[in-house]
Amino acid sequence: MSEHAALIAPAAAEFTAVLRGIGEIDLAARTPCAEYDVRALLNHLLYWGPWLEAAGRKAAPPAVSSGEAESDLVGADWLAAIEGRTARLVELFGAPAAWEGETTFGGTPLPASMVGYMVLDEFVFHGWDLASAIGAKFTVRPDVAEAVYAIALEIGDQARSMKVYGEEVAVPEDATTFERALGASGRDPGWKR
Template sequence: MSDAQMVALAATPLIDTVRNIKPDQLAARTPCAEYDVRRLLNHLLFWGPSLEGAGRKELVPPPAGAESELDLTGGNWAAAVEAQVERVVAAWSEPAAWQGATHMGGPTELPAGLVGGMVVGEFMVHGWDLAQATGQHPDWDGRVVGYAYGEVAKTAEQGRAMGVYGPEVPVPAYSPEFDRLLGLTGRDPRWTP
């Protein structure tokens, strides 16, 4: 399976989860401590255009202002998130997206494969965050779980240094690979609201 196919495998359970979030769950806490469901959806919408642009090798800075300023009150937030995720998937579905270097919202060039791997991890980990907060149980294909684990393992220390991940949560080696992936990102796989 190609790198380009991994983004779609990561996105499908995320989209299903977003479609099943009820408006009264927007204030629910998530495992991502600084985000409730509303703010995490805002996060996906805020960074989505930059991730989409990265797949097309275009520099797309994030919108001006704080990511929490996006408005989800119009009732069409699920469709907006779904459409944005689908645009990111389309951009990263092209094999050329994974070649060379690209930008992720800023002027610094990064290896395209590294950014693509981050997109896969972002979709899966935040999909899990949203699912845990709203009582859902998405199921990711084992191939994309293994891929995401490998990508996160390569960058976890750097992610912690940048404040993207929290301190690693110890997860036994015999645990499912998805649980170990969550532990690398600073999440407790046993988290409940």
């Protein structure tokens, strides 16, 4: 759990590099997340980022007037907004204390480590989703790949029941650790745009 704190910054760096490669023309591109194109996935990140940050601070969730589907948060400054949120999440979850004890997410009490898992997953899995959608390279350090694979195995059933992960995707026997993590999270490592 708290040992994952050191993985947040490198995962966020790769995630941010992908974000910087997204152009206006890419916003309508489909992603491996069937319900999201690039714009909708960016909207998802912008919508849930404040919730993750509040949970990391062990503070009350943000007040919202509409749900994710009704929100349109991808304005002209979307990149700066996500980069700023990412930097704050790195600061919070890069510290072992954020992974300890209890917090709430959307009013639901849960272990703080679970929110840390969500942050790492957002950076790695959604970073891959976005990179795949725009045809960009996505590099995952071996220790980060091992961590997200272990997380996907640990929380997979719960995440699937909450519709956070899709049904597990079978991968070849010679699949890399990261490809196994993708499959465990319901993603097809061989997905093509």
